[in-house]
Amino acid sequence: MKMNGAEIFVKALGDLGVDVVFGYPGGAVLHIYDELFKNTKVRHYLTRHEQGAVHMADGYARASGRTGVALVTSGPGATNTVTGIATAYMDSIPIVVFTGQVPTLMIGNDAFQEADIVGITRPCTKHNYLVKETKDLARIVKEAFFLASTGRPGPVLVDIPKDVLMNSAEYLLPKEVSVRGYHPNYEGHPKQVESAIRLLMEKERPVLYVGGGIILSSAASLLTEFARILGIPVTTTLMGMGAYPGTDPLNMGMLGMHGTYHANMAISHSDLILALGARFDDRVTGKIDEFAPHAKIIHVDIDPTSIQKNVPVDIPIVGDLKDVLKKMIKLVKGTKEAAQYREKIAPWREQIGKWARTHPLSYKKSAGKIKPQYVVEKIYEITKGDAIIATEVGQNQMWAAQFYKYDRPRTFLSSGGLGTMGYGFPAAIGAQVANPGKLVVDIAGDGSIQMNIQELATAVQYRLPVKVVILNNGVLGMVRQWQELFFQGKYSQTCLPQIPDFVKLAEAYGAAGFRATRTEEVAGVLKKGFAAKGPAFIDIVCDPNEMVYPMVPAGAPLTKMLLV
Amino acid sequence: MRHTISVFVENEFGVLSRVSGLFSGRGFNIESLSVAETMDESVSRMTIVTSGNDQIIEQILKQLNKLISVIKVVDLTGVETVDRELVLVKVNADPETKAEVLRLVDIFRAKIVDVAPRCYTVEMTGDEAKVKAFLQLLRPVGIKEVVRTGLVSIARGM
Ligand SMILES: Cc1cc2nc3c(=O)[nH]c(=O)nc-3n(C[C@H](O)[C@H](O)[C@H](O)COP(=O)(O)OP(=O)(O)OC[C@H]3O[C@@H](n4cnc5c(N)ncnc54)[C@H](O)[C@@H]3O)c2cc1C
Ligand SMILES: Cc1ncc(C[n+]2csc(CCOP(=O)(O)OP(=O)(O)O)c2C)c(N)n1
Ligand SMILES: [Mg+2]
Numbered sequence: 159m160k161m162n163g164a165e166i167f168v169k170a171l172g173d174l175g176v177d178v179v180f181g182y183p184g185g186a187v188l189h190i191y192d193e194l195f196k197n198t199k200v201r202h203y204l205t206r207h208e209q210g211a212v213h214m215a216d217g218y219a220r221a222s223g224r225t226g227v228a229l230v231t232s233g234p235g236a237t238n239t240v241t242g243i244a245t246a247y248m249d250s251i252p253i254v255v256f257t258g259q260v261p262t263l264m265i266g267n268d269a270f271q272e273a274d275i276v277g278i279t280r281p282c283t284k285h286n287y288l289v290k291e292t293k294d295l296a297r298i299v300k301e302a303f304f305l306a307s308t309g310r311p312g313p314v315l316v317d318i319p320k321d322v323l324m325n326s327a328e329y330l331l332p333k334e335v336s337v338r339g340y341h342p343n344y345e346g347h348p349k350q351v352e353s354a355i356r357l358l359m360e361k362e363r364p365v366l367y368v369g370g371g372i373i374l375s376s377a378a379s380l381l382t383e384f385a386r387i388l389g390i391p392v393t394t395t396l397m398g399m400g401a402y403p404g405t406d407p408l409n410m411g412m413l414g415m416h417g418t419y420h421a422n423m424a425i426s427h428s429d430l431i432l433a434l435g436a437r438f439d440d441r442v443t444g445k446i447d448e449f450a451p452h453a454k455i456i457h458v459d460i461d462p463t464s465i466q467k468n469v470p471v472d473i474p475i476v477g478d479l480k481d482v483l484k485k486m487i488k489l490v491k492g493t494k495e496a497a498q499y500r501e502k503i504a505p506w507r508e509q510i511g512k513w514a515r516t517h518p519l520s521y522k523k524s525a526g527k528i529k530p531q532y533v534v535e536k537i538y539e540i541t542k543g544d545a546i547i548a549t550e551v552g553q554n555q556m557w558a559a560q561f562y563k564y565d566r567p568r569t570f571l572s573s574g575g576l577g578t579m580g581y582g583f584p585a586a587i588g589a590q591v592a593n594p595g596k597l598v599v600d601i602a603g604d605g606s607i608q609m610n611i612q613e614l615a616t617a618v619q620y621r622l623p624v625k626v627v628i629l630n631n632g633v634l635g636m637v638r639q640w641q642e643l644f645f646q647g648k649y650s651q652t653c654l655p656q657i658p659d660f661v662k663l664a665e666a667y668g669a670a671g672f673r674a675t676r677t678e679e680v681a682g683v684l685k686k687g688f689a690a691k692g693p694a695f696i697d698i699v700c701d702p703n704e705m706v707y708p709m710v711p712a713g714a715p716l717t718k719m720l721l722v
Numbered sequence: 723m724r725h726t727i728s729v730f731v732e733n734e735f736g737v738l739s740r741v742s743g744l745f746s747g748r749g750f751n752i753e754s755l756s757v758a759e760t761m762d763e764s765v766s767r768m769t770i771v772t773s774g775n776d777q778i779i780e781q782i783l784k785q786l787n788k789l790i791s792v793i794k795v796v797d798l799t800g801v802e803t804v805d806r807e808l809v810l811v812k813v814n815a816d817p818e819t820k821a822e823v824l825r826l827v828d829i830f831r832a833k834i835v836d837v838a839p840r841c842y843t844v845e846m847t848g849d850e851a852k853v854k855a856f857l858q859l860l861r862p863v864g865i866k867e868v869v870r871t872g873l874v875s876i877a878r879g880m
Binding site: 276281285470 | 743785791
């Protein structure tokens with residue numbers, strides 16, 4: 159039976175199991191919206207900005223492990239998605255973004271609301287498509303989901319001209335898709351895995367350096383099993399928060415620029431680093447030639463380009479972490495060697511424990527101004543570590559990583575690679591859509607929250623009870639911190655004198671607003687805010703002078719940390 | 723070091739910009755690039771000449787492979803190959819220079835493919851060294867215009 163492109167599109171979404179779409183209508187996608195009007199399978203969330211729609215799809219994906227979907231119109235609708243797409247690309251998040259396009263015959267004519275979005279997003283998508291004919295539409299939609307969610311995940315964009323939506327064709331959704339230039343390698347080479355374990359067992363000061371790949375691969379429980387069998391200390395990247403239980407004694411917390419003292423010392427003194435789904439980002443390595451100078455490196459990653467990109471690797475293993483960790487566990491589980499190894503590296507764990515005790519994460523408590531770290535600690539206590547936490551970007555993000563303990567994967571949502579201010583709030587909304595019963599908190603900065611604040615209307619409209627805790631320090635804190643340390647305290651353009659009254663603002667949108675200005679009030683206000691029925695802004699007026707420590711200045715080796 | 727890489731890609735619009743965008747976006751260098759359809763009309767073959775240290779070349783090969791539209795990547799460096807480039811050269815053909823042009827055309831087994839009152843257009847095929855030598859020797863005669871295809875390369879034998 160023939161259908162028009164818009165019908166094909168919406169039917170394909172339904173048949174692929176898509177039940178949630180975040181979007182914003184416009185002329186080029188009117189036919190799709192007309193179809194959605196009749197459809198009951200696909201729930202559409204109307205956002206207030208297309209960037210918001212993409213971050214919501216992204217937050218939905220990170221929190222659920224499913225592929226997020228956004229739908230927008232041509233031209234400005236499409237260009238508004240770019241920051242969201244680049245954010246997902248840098249963090250390898252599976253989303254599919256559908257954009258309307260002017261009719262095929264008008265492409266290239268500077269037609270009304272035309273933008274070459276395929277050209278614009280080529281470097282920040284895993285792949286993108288311009289659909290030329292209605293008959294290809296269903297197949298391309300299926301391919302897009304296949305590419306976004308397999309191998310190293312990432313955003314895929316599908317640009318659909320208006321005539322493709324209006325013309326008719328048979329509905330042909332292929333059972334299987336195969337793309338001849340795309341063959342991700344899931345199985346780690348057994349010989350490489352064996353050599354890796356052999357090398358590991360020879361060493362005395364091993365560290366598991368764990369990244370977002372563990373979460374993307376859903377390999378967190380395998381990692382926990384493996385680390386415990388051998389008793390190896392673990393450090394995670396920002397993207398790896400929750401990949402290994404934050405409360406486990408083997409967990410040293412985050413490494414890198416704002417990592418813990420003991421994680422950075424451990425990496426720097428280690429004789430073997432087993433990197434699992436982490437990509438040696440410059441925020442992690444510090445000065446690259448002095449990174450882990452004594453260590454042999456084993457690197458497991460599904461994407462060959464991640465391996466040997468920034469640091470030379472002794473044993474590369476290309477494969478899915480689930481597969482590789484299973485193989486590794488099989489080699490060591492229940493063996494005498496494993497027990498001996500655990501014993502052998504006990505002094506190493508003790509050394510790390512000493513570092514941890516001499517320089518734990520800390521801050522100077524004060525009776526007067528509210529310390530943002532204290533707020534995050536309280537959020538942890540009150541939620542008992544059971545919330546999904548999204549963050550904005552800046553100091554708020556680092557404190558959220560340092561002072562909350564993440565025991566489970568997919569509970570910490572943060573823009574790591576691109577560092578997108580304005581990410582957290584829409585991402586939290588997307589996470590709430592994926593987890594209706596859960597407490598979802600966006601730990602925000604007063605600067606960042608103003609970048610996608612319009613999405614409060616979305617949260618109110620759909621009764622999504624997201625809680626935004628604003629660590630309101632009145633400044634673009636992280637940038638100001640650099641000015642304080644490296645630009646002689648010249649605070650050029652980092653004070654935010656015109657901060658809106660967030661309580662009134664929340665109320666104006668139909669949400670609840672709360673405020674704390676003194677340390678004693680924090681716990682009570684947080685509890686009230688979390689108990690509120692709908693979405694809430696919880697404005698915490700914090701000390702503007704607080705800084706994030708430890709800090710490795712850009713370009714310095716990891717051992718040169720500035721401490722509290 | 724210099725590498726010649728064969729890249730088999732989907733023969734569809736936009737693929738060239740995916741490949742060239744990869745090079746420019748990541749700061750890799752392209753010395754020459756040529757592309758045309760293969761016997762299978764759904765596949766095009768590119769020959770890319772690039773340079774970089776081992777680590778950069780490794781990244782280039784991996785990044786090319788990672789593009790969804792790329793079907794296969796072959797590094798021809800270290801392989802016995804036949805390399806060819808085609809040049810078209812417009813040279814002065816005044817009464818004083820004509821003889822020299824004809825002599826060079828003969829030596830290099832080139833061909834005159836267009837004749838105008840004071841100008842010959844010459845076609846020459848060869849590997850890089852031959853093209854370079856030919857152009858160098860023609861220069862004193864007076865080259866008006868040159869166009870080169872860029873290198874194509876194929877492995878010798880089976
Ligand atoms: C203000 C600010 C400060 C920051 N400070 C720090 C800091 O101090 N410390 C820190 O760690 N980060 C910090 N970051 C984040 C940093 O920029 C990077 O985003 C982060 O370090 C990258 O994490 P990752 O290495 O885990 O890589 P990810 O981006 O999570 O990459 C995941 C890797 O896993 C691979 N992978 C995916 N799926 C699989 C699979 N199934 N099997 C195997 N491999 C797979 C991918 O190919 C990729 O190589 C900061 C960011 C900001 C904005
Ligand atoms: C979209 C965007 N613009 C600019 C930056 C640069 N930047 C990084 S952190 C930061 C300050 C963020 O201020 P705020 O949200 O108040 O967080 P704080 O550091 O004060 O906690 C800025 C401007 C960015 N990361 N993203
Ligand atoms: Mg701030």
